[in-house]
Amino acid sequence: MDVSPVLIWFLLGIAFFIIELALPGFVLFFLGIGAWCAAAVLAVIDLPLTAQLLVFLVSSLLSLILLRTRLKSVFMGKSSEEADSVNFDSAPVTGIVTDAIIPPADGRVKYGGSFWRAAADEPIAEGAVVLIVEKKDLIIKVRALGANKEEAK
Template sequence: MHVSPVLIWFLLGIAFFVIELALPGFVLFFLGIGAWCSAAVLAVINVPLTAQLLIFLACSLLSLILLRARLKSVFMGKSSEEAESVNVDSAPTTGVVTDAIIPPADGRVKYGGSFWRAAADEPIAEGTVVLIVEKKDLIIKVRALSAGMEEAK
Protein backbone atom coordinates (compact mmCIF):
# COMPACT_ATOMS: atom_id res chain seq x y z
CA MET A 1 0.00 0.00 0.00
CA HIS A 2 1.43 3.37 -1.04
CA VAL A 3 0.62 6.43 1.08
CA SER A 4 0.99 9.83 -0.56
CA PRO A 5 3.77 12.04 0.90
CA VAL A 6 1.34 14.97 0.69
CA LEU A 7 -1.02 13.13 3.04
CA ILE A 8 1.83 12.24 5.40
CA TRP A 9 2.99 15.88 5.67
CA PHE A 10 -0.61 17.07 6.08
CA LEU A 11 -1.29 14.58 8.89
CA LEU A 12 2.04 15.40 10.51
CA GLY A 13 0.96 19.07 10.55
CA ILE A 14 -2.32 18.16 12.22
CA ALA A 15 -0.40 16.06 14.77
CA PHE A 16 1.81 19.07 15.61
CA PHE A 17 -1.29 21.25 16.09
CA VAL A 18 -2.93 18.69 18.38
CA ILE A 19 0.24 18.21 20.43
CA GLU A 20 0.49 22.00 20.76
CA LEU A 21 -2.88 21.96 22.52
CA ALA A 22 -1.50 19.48 25.07
CA LEU A 23 1.92 21.15 25.47
CA PRO A 24 1.30 24.88 25.08
CA GLY A 25 4.78 26.27 24.50
CA PHE A 26 3.67 27.80 21.20
CA VAL A 27 6.48 26.32 19.12
CA LEU A 28 4.93 23.12 17.77
CA PHE A 29 2.32 25.25 16.02
CA PHE A 30 5.02 26.53 13.66
CA LEU A 31 6.26 23.01 12.98
CA GLY A 32 2.69 22.28 11.87
CA ILE A 33 2.84 25.26 9.51
CA GLY A 34 6.13 23.93 8.12
CA ALA A 35 4.62 20.49 7.58
CA TRP A 36 1.64 21.99 5.75
CA CYS A 37 3.98 24.07 3.56
CA SER A 38 5.82 20.89 2.64
CA ALA A 39 2.50 19.25 1.79
CA ALA A 40 1.52 22.23 -0.37
CA VAL A 41 4.79 22.16 -2.32
CA LEU A 42 4.49 18.39 -2.82
CA ALA A 43 0.94 18.81 -4.10
CA VAL A 44 2.29 21.03 -6.90
CA ILE A 45 5.65 19.40 -7.73
CA ASN A 46 7.37 16.17 -6.77
CA VAL A 47 10.59 16.81 -4.81
CA PRO A 48 12.99 14.39 -3.11
CA LEU A 49 12.90 13.75 0.65
CA THR A 50 15.89 15.98 1.42
CA ALA A 51 14.20 18.90 -0.34
CA GLN A 52 10.99 18.17 1.59
CA LEU A 53 12.90 18.28 4.87
CA LEU A 54 14.60 21.54 3.87
CA ILE A 55 11.23 23.08 2.95
CA PHE A 56 9.81 21.90 6.29
CA LEU A 57 12.75 23.33 8.23
CA ALA A 58 12.84 26.65 6.35
CA CYS A 59 9.08 27.25 6.58
CA SER A 60 8.98 26.27 10.26
CA LEU A 61 11.85 28.59 11.21
CA LEU A 62 10.64 31.44 9.03
CA SER A 63 7.11 31.32 10.43
CA LEU A 64 8.48 30.99 13.98
CA ILE A 65 10.69 34.04 13.60
CA LEU A 66 8.17 36.22 11.77
CA LEU A 67 4.87 35.28 13.43
CA ARG A 68 5.47 34.01 16.97
CA ALA A 69 5.46 37.38 18.72
CA ARG A 70 2.27 38.52 16.98
CA LEU A 71 0.37 35.27 17.29
CA LYS A 72 1.41 34.61 20.88
CA SER A 73 -0.49 37.68 22.07
CA VAL A 74 -3.52 36.55 20.05
CA PHE A 75 -3.63 32.96 21.26
CA MET A 76 -2.24 33.31 24.78
CA GLY A 77 -3.54 36.76 25.68
CA LYS A 78 -1.60 39.66 27.06
CA SER A 79 -0.46 39.74 30.64
CA SER A 80 0.47 42.88 32.42
CA GLU A 81 1.62 43.76 35.88
CA GLU A 82 -0.54 46.87 35.56
CA ALA A 83 -3.68 44.72 35.37
CA GLU A 84 -3.77 44.42 39.14
CA SER A 85 -6.35 46.62 40.83
CA VAL A 86 -3.88 48.27 43.20
CA ASN A 87 -0.10 48.21 42.99
CA VAL A 88 2.23 48.67 45.91
CA ASP A 89 4.35 51.70 45.19
CA SER A 90 7.98 52.03 46.17
CA ALA A 91 6.92 55.00 48.33
CA PRO A 92 5.79 54.04 51.84
CA THR A 93 2.07 53.34 51.90
CA THR A 94 -0.17 52.79 54.90
CA GLY A 95 -3.41 51.02 55.62
CA VAL A 96 -5.65 50.32 58.60
CA VAL A 97 -6.20 46.88 60.09
CA THR A 98 -9.91 46.00 60.00
CA ASP A 99 -9.59 42.39 61.27
CA ALA A 100 -6.81 41.66 63.74
CA ILE A 101 -3.75 39.90 62.39
CA ILE A 102 -2.67 37.03 64.62
CA PRO A 103 0.15 35.05 62.95
CA PRO A 104 0.16 32.56 61.35
CA ALA A 105 -3.44 33.48 60.46
CA ASP A 106 -4.13 36.37 58.09
CA GLY A 107 -6.15 39.44 58.97
CA ARG A 108 -7.66 42.18 56.81
CA VAL A 109 -6.38 45.65 56.00
CA LYS A 110 -8.15 48.53 54.30
CA TYR A 111 -5.69 49.87 51.76
CA GLY A 112 -6.09 51.71 48.48
CA GLY A 113 -9.88 51.82 48.79
CA SER A 114 -10.13 48.02 49.07
CA PHE A 115 -9.93 45.36 51.72
CA TRP A 116 -6.92 43.04 51.46
CA ARG A 117 -5.87 39.86 53.20
CA ALA A 118 -2.82 40.75 55.22
CA ALA A 119 -0.03 38.86 56.94
CA ALA A 120 2.45 40.07 59.53
CA ASP A 121 5.31 38.70 61.61
CA GLU A 122 3.80 39.88 64.91
CA PRO A 123 0.21 40.23 66.13
CA ILE A 124 -1.43 43.53 65.16
CA ALA A 125 -4.68 44.72 66.71
CA GLU A 126 -7.72 46.00 64.85
CA GLY A 127 -7.61 49.75 64.11
CA THR A 128 -3.79 49.90 64.01
CA VAL A 129 -2.21 51.88 61.21
CA VAL A 130 0.22 49.64 59.33
CA LEU A 131 2.94 50.08 56.74
CA ILE A 132 2.51 48.03 53.55
CA VAL A 133 5.81 46.20 53.15
CA GLU A 134 5.15 43.81 50.28
CA LYS A 135 2.40 42.60 47.98
CA LYS A 136 2.36 39.02 46.73
CA ASP A 137 -0.66 37.94 44.70
CA LEU A 138 -3.71 38.99 46.75
CA ILE A 139 -2.01 39.08 50.14
CA ILE A 140 -0.09 42.05 51.47
CA LYS A 141 2.57 41.87 54.13
CA VAL A 142 2.40 44.60 56.73
CA ARG A 143 4.07 45.78 59.88
CA ALA A 144 2.76 48.05 62.59
CA LEU A 145 3.65 51.67 62.02
CA SER A 146 5.91 52.77 64.88
CA ALA A 147 5.27 55.99 66.76
CA GLY A 148 8.49 57.50 65.35
CA MET A 149 7.36 56.97 61.76
CA GLU A 150 3.92 58.48 62.41
CA GLU A 151 5.51 61.67 63.77
CA ALA A 152 7.85 61.91 60.76
CA LYS A 153 4.88 62.08 58.39
Protein backbone atom coordinates in the same frame (compact mmCIF):
# COMPACT_ATOMS: atom_id res chain seq x y z
CA MET B 1 -3.29 0.78 1.46
CA ASP B 2 -1.15 3.68 0.26
CA VAL B 3 -1.43 6.90 2.32
CA SER B 4 -0.77 10.18 0.58
CA PRO B 5 2.28 12.14 1.84
CA VAL B 6 0.13 15.29 1.64
CA LEU B 7 -2.26 13.80 4.18
CA ILE B 8 0.61 12.69 6.43
CA TRP B 9 2.13 16.19 6.50
CA PHE B 10 -1.30 17.76 7.07
CA LEU B 11 -2.04 15.45 10.01
CA LEU B 12 1.45 16.00 11.39
CA GLY B 13 0.76 19.74 11.33
CA ILE B 14 -2.48 19.22 13.27
CA ALA B 15 -0.60 17.07 15.79
CA PHE B 16 1.94 19.87 16.32
CA PHE B 17 -0.89 22.37 16.90
CA ILE B 18 -2.56 20.09 19.45
CA ILE B 19 0.70 19.42 21.30
CA GLU B 20 1.35 23.18 21.38
CA LEU B 21 -1.79 23.58 23.47
CA ALA B 22 -0.32 21.31 26.16
CA LEU B 23 3.27 22.58 26.13
CA PRO B 24 4.25 26.20 26.74
CA GLY B 25 6.90 27.88 24.65
CA PHE B 26 5.14 28.70 21.38
CA VAL B 27 7.55 26.81 19.11
CA LEU B 28 5.59 23.73 18.03
CA PHE B 29 3.04 26.02 16.38
CA PHE B 30 5.67 26.92 13.78
CA LEU B 31 6.52 23.28 13.20
CA GLY B 32 2.83 22.83 12.41
CA ILE B 33 3.04 25.68 9.91
CA GLY B 34 6.11 24.02 8.37
CA ALA B 35 4.26 20.71 8.07
CA TRP B 36 1.34 22.42 6.37
CA CYS B 37 3.74 24.21 3.99
CA ALA B 38 5.27 20.85 3.10
CA ALA B 39 1.77 19.47 2.49
CA ALA B 40 0.91 22.44 0.25
CA VAL B 41 4.10 22.03 -1.80
CA LEU B 42 3.51 18.28 -2.13
CA ALA B 43 -0.03 18.91 -3.34
CA VAL B 44 1.48 20.79 -6.31
CA ILE B 45 4.82 19.05 -6.90
CA ASP B 46 5.88 15.46 -6.19
CA LEU B 47 9.12 15.58 -4.16
CA PRO B 48 11.38 12.93 -2.62
CA LEU B 49 11.48 12.60 1.18
CA THR B 50 14.72 14.60 1.59
CA ALA B 51 13.23 17.53 -0.33
CA GLN B 52 10.04 17.27 1.75
CA LEU B 53 12.07 17.46 4.95
CA LEU B 54 14.01 20.43 3.57
CA VAL B 55 10.76 22.28 2.75
CA PHE B 56 9.48 21.44 6.25
CA LEU B 57 12.64 22.67 8.01
CA VAL B 58 13.07 25.85 5.96
CA SER B 59 9.41 26.89 6.25
CA SER B 60 9.36 26.10 9.99
CA LEU B 61 12.50 28.13 10.65
CA LEU B 62 11.40 31.06 8.50
CA SER B 63 8.00 31.24 10.14
CA LEU B 64 9.60 30.94 13.58
CA ILE B 65 12.09 33.72 12.91
CA LEU B 66 9.71 36.07 11.13
CA LEU B 67 6.47 35.58 13.05
CA ARG B 68 7.18 34.40 16.61
CA THR B 69 7.54 37.78 18.32
CA ARG B 70 4.54 39.21 16.49
CA LEU B 71 2.24 36.24 17.13
CA LYS B 72 3.42 35.59 20.68
CA SER B 73 1.78 38.77 21.93
CA VAL B 74 -1.44 37.81 20.15
CA PHE B 75 -1.69 34.24 21.46
CA MET B 76 0.05 34.54 24.83
CA GLY B 77 -1.30 37.94 25.83
CA LYS B 78 0.58 40.63 27.67
CA SER B 79 1.19 40.47 31.39
CA SER B 80 1.97 43.42 33.57
CA GLU B 81 1.55 44.54 37.13
CA GLU B 82 -1.07 47.08 36.05
CA ALA B 83 -3.27 44.31 34.64
CA ASP B 84 -3.70 42.72 38.07
CA SER B 85 -7.25 42.10 39.28
CA VAL B 86 -6.79 44.53 42.16
CA ASN B 87 -4.34 47.31 41.50
CA PHE B 88 -2.12 48.24 44.40
CA ASP B 89 -1.86 51.99 44.74
CA SER B 90 1.10 53.82 46.13
CA ALA B 91 -1.36 55.66 48.40
CA PRO B 92 -1.80 54.08 51.84
CA VAL B 93 -4.59 51.50 51.89
CA THR B 94 -6.09 49.70 54.86
CA GLY B 95 -7.68 46.33 55.37
CA ILE B 96 -9.27 44.34 58.17
CA VAL B 97 -7.71 41.16 59.54
CA THR B 98 -10.20 38.28 59.25
CA ASP B 99 -7.82 35.49 60.39
CA ALA B 100 -5.17 36.40 62.94
CA ILE B 101 -1.64 36.82 61.61
CA ILE B 102 0.88 34.99 63.78
CA PRO B 103 4.34 35.06 62.13
CA PRO B 104 5.79 33.11 60.44
CA ALA B 105 2.33 31.84 59.43
CA ASP B 106 0.11 33.89 57.15
CA GLY B 107 -3.31 35.20 58.08
CA ARG B 108 -6.12 36.68 56.02
CA VAL B 109 -7.04 40.29 55.37
CA LYS B 110 -10.14 41.69 53.71
CA TYR B 111 -8.99 44.32 51.23
CA GLY B 112 -10.35 45.61 47.93
CA GLY B 113 -13.54 43.57 48.18
CA SER B 114 -11.77 40.21 48.50
CA PHE B 115 -9.76 38.19 50.97
CA TRP B 116 -5.98 38.05 50.71
CA ARG B 117 -3.28 35.99 52.37
CA ALA B 118 -1.33 38.37 54.53
CA ALA B 119 2.04 38.33 56.25
CA ALA B 120 3.35 40.61 58.97
CA ASP B 121 6.47 41.02 61.08
CA GLU B 122 4.51 41.00 64.34
CA PRO B 123 1.37 39.18 65.50
CA ILE B 124 -1.86 40.96 64.60
CA ALA B 125 -5.21 39.96 66.11
CA GLU B 126 -8.40 39.24 64.19
CA GLY B 127 -10.52 42.36 63.59
CA ALA B 128 -7.55 44.75 63.65
CA VAL B 129 -7.21 47.43 61.02
CA VAL B 130 -3.92 47.11 59.14
CA LEU B 131 -1.97 49.19 56.69
CA ILE B 132 -1.05 47.39 53.48
CA VAL B 133 2.64 47.94 52.90
CA GLU B 134 3.46 45.71 49.94
CA LYS B 135 1.79 43.34 47.50
CA LYS B 136 3.75 40.45 46.04
CA ASP B 137 1.90 37.91 43.92
CA LEU B 138 -1.10 36.82 45.97
CA ILE B 139 0.28 37.73 49.39
CA ILE B 140 0.14 41.20 50.91
CA LYS B 141 2.47 42.42 53.61
CA VAL B 142 0.76 44.43 56.34
CA ARG B 143 1.56 46.22 59.56
CA ALA B 144 -0.70 47.11 62.42
CA LEU B 145 -2.21 50.56 62.13
CA GLY B 146 -1.13 52.38 65.28
CA ALA B 147 -2.74 55.28 67.04
CA ASN B 148 -1.61 57.54 64.19
CA LYS B 149 -4.72 57.38 61.94
CA GLU B 150 -3.36 60.00 59.51
CA GLU B 151 -1.27 57.25 57.86
CA ALA B 152 -4.34 55.74 56.18
CA LYS B 153 -5.70 58.96 54.67
